[in-house]
Amino acid sequence: MSDTSADVRGGKDMSELDERTIPNGAFADAGSERFDGAAAPAGTGSATLHEDVAAQTAARPTGLWSKLVRDLRNPLFRNGYxxxxxxxxxxxxxxxxxxxxxxxxxxxxxxxxxxxxxxxxxxxxxxxxxxxxxxxxxxxxxxxxxxxxxxxxxxxxxxxxxxxxxxxxxxxxxxxxxxxxxxxxxxxxxxxxxxxxxxxxxxxxxxxxxxxxxxxxxxxxxxxxxxxxxxxxxxxxxxxxxxxxxxxxxxxxxxxxxxxxxxxxxxxxxxxxxxxxxxxPPGLPEIGRFLAGDYPGTFSILAIVYLIPVLIAAQVDEVTFGYFSMAHTLGCLIELLAMNMATSLTVEGSFDRDALAANSRRALRRAFMIIIPIVIVTIAAGPFILRVFGDGFADRGTLLLQLMALAVLPRVLIEIYLSGLRARGQARKLALVQIGLAVLVLVSTMLLFPHLGVNAVGYALLLSELAVAALIVNGLRKMLNYGKTSQSSVASGS
Structure with a gap:
């Protein structure tokens, strides 16, 4: 049996445990009951064994540290983190x-x-x-x-x-x-x-x-x-x-x-x-079919991240573009956090499709747990962050940075959904969502730019990603709940 197979199964076992609600300390008494009184090995005092068990329990990581240690044993979170x-x-x-x-x-x-x-x-x-x-x-x-x-x-x-x-x-x-x-x-x-x-x-x-x-x-x-x-x-x-x-x-x-x-x-x-x-191993035809559906969508997202700044650079002077680009770069870094966990989800979904729904739920929870505080801090401290580079950066880039940070919240939902589609090989739907998002962002940016200047990029991203998130939320819900209904039915029948 290969090490990878063991890793996959181990990750799946950890995932299944993590999905259940196990009260803290549910098994805490098992060790002491086993070694109470006559059950204790010869020559070993019950009190000593209780002390050893207590010491080991105290030494175990608890709270957030315990959760982090458990997460790092799961390839989904290890790669995502x-x-x-x-x-x-x-x-x-x-x-x-x-x-x-x-x-x-x-x-x-x-x-x-x-x-x-x-x-x-x-x-x-x-x-x-x-x-x-x-x-x-x-x-x-x-x-x-x-x-x-x-x-x-x-x-x-x-x-x-x-x-x-x-x-x-x-x-x-x-x-x-x-x-x-x-x-x-x-x-x-x-x-x-x-x-x-x-x-x-x-x-x-x-x-x-x-x-x-x-x-x-x-x-x-x-x-x-x-x-x-x-x-x-x-x-x-x-x-x-x-x-x-x-x-x-x-x-x-x-x-x-x-x-x-x-x-x-x-x-x-x-x-x-x-x-x-x-x-x-996948053959070239299989990879080609996937790229045929995935690449048009990815190319559309590329237009949002890289083509829009080039178009802005062609419209404004170099100094103005410097102010715009600094805020845009920081906003894209926050957005990249959502893509990071989604990439890890695609990898793990390819290793084990049966665990895709459960892993999607975990990835979504972890992504929001990390990104929401970052978005709040960025919105509140945006002017001070940009003022580090100079007054002009804060004066001309704060609103853009705040809008892009806020747009990351619906982007988390979109990225988790897209990652699930990739893992399942649903390239057509994948392309449709990505192309739709890109068209909305590009068109709204061009329409708003004459009126709002460089801040049009932030408004376009926020409005477009909210709209797409609203359109895919039903499909995302089905993906997250996949397998739950059948499991509940089996439990009831039993």
Whole structure:
């Protein structure tokens, strides 16, 4: 029997226990009854045994710590918490990075750096984000085809991103003066290389999550974030015009080598060995059918995260875009927390579909437990958070940040629902929800922008995600309650 099979069953057993309501201390007396009086082993005093049992009970973790320890034994929460920790590390180091950038670089150079990074991430993610759902869905089942699946994703994502970026460079006059600096041969070539690097860098995290090694994702982000900040400071004097963009991409390129040596040299061989007998590897037709339904929807979500900022950059000056981008970046980090737990749910749903409904309920509870306090703090402290970067950031970005933080609450419901659809392979419905959300956000942003400026993005996100959450709530309820009715009927019949 493979270790993975044991892990899956162990996770399922823990999940089933967690779903029941067991009063604290329900089994606390079992040990003392077993060793009372004559039942005690020869030569051992009852009082001594009671003291030992009491000492062991006192030593056990209780309350929140006990819950956390139990959660970390469950791959669903272990991977989900690791990805959330990664988001927290990214947020803290990101705020430090952008604070340094705001202090060391001219406001126009700050906005220009943000705009170029946003464009690079747009093209790098064109296919990379499309493979996020597929890798989370199929790596757990890929068996001996795991290396082939990962390499194909890397190659296709990189090639597609670079091709799209070439088209962008050839049409630079259409994108306004903010991107004019990319017209030179050297700058354009570096931009294309950065798209290729970021495509692979994007897929590393979900690859580790699919291999149930998401605990290494925060380690990678910590190293990347620290090196990025050091390079930012050094380039402020050596390369003031492009230092932000260069310091962003060079550490990512440096991180590719050790992480992929770890993935392909150690983690993948172990995964192949553990899963080769658990299921038949998915074939290319099956993966293709999934991507055919999932990618259009993922591409739509990509438009919300990356295309809208590029469109805003083409409409406003570099200084205004710098103010917008800082608030938008922080808002997206909070939204990413909802996606983190959903990614873990997709992985575990692929390992064990029978536990999908129960895992969905747990993921939803944990996600809200973590995200609601963060949303409240962000709304209340938004002006003070942004004022750290400068008065202009707070004056022009506070409302946008608050609206985006509030929009994360309905987004949690949407992401859990989408994750369940991915785990079940319901690609058509998955695409319908995502495309609908993207169309609502893009159209409402364009309609509101002439009247509300950059804050139109926040209003568009909030209104659109509330509308979609209301439309999918019935389907989400069915997914969360799947299996409960039949179980209750069996119990009543018995």
């Amino acid at each position: 690791a990805l959330m920790a990664n988001t927290a590390i990214t947020a803290v180091l990101g705020m430090g990075y952008w604070w340094l950038a705001a202090k060391l670089y001219d406001p126009a150079d700050f906005g220009h750096g943000q705009a170029v990074i946003t464009a690079m991430r747009l093209f790098a993610s064109l296919t990379a984000l499309g493979f996020v759902g597929a890798l989370a869905r199929f790596i757990p089942l890929a068996g001996r085809r795991t290396p082939e699946l990962i390499v194909r994703a890397y190659v296709i994502a990189g090639a597609t991103g670079v091709t799209a970026a070439v088209g962008f460079l050839l049409t630079l006059p259409w994108w306004g003066p903010t991107y004019a600096s990319l017209g030179g041969f050297g700058q354009g070539l570096f931009f294309l290389a950065s798209v290729l690097v970021w495509s692979v860098f994007t897929l590393q995290d979900v690859t580790l999550a699919g291999l149930r090694k998401a605990t290494w994702v925060p380690v990678n982000s910590l190293g990347y974030g620290l090196v990025k900040m050091v390079m930012l400071v050094g380039l402020a004097f050596a390369l003031p015009d492009d230092g932000i963009f260069v310091s962003w991409i060079i550490p990512a390129a440096m991180a590719l080598i050790p992480i992929n040596i770890f993935i392909f040299g150690k983690v993948v061989p172990r995964h192949v060995k553990e899963t080769k007998t658990t299921s038949a």
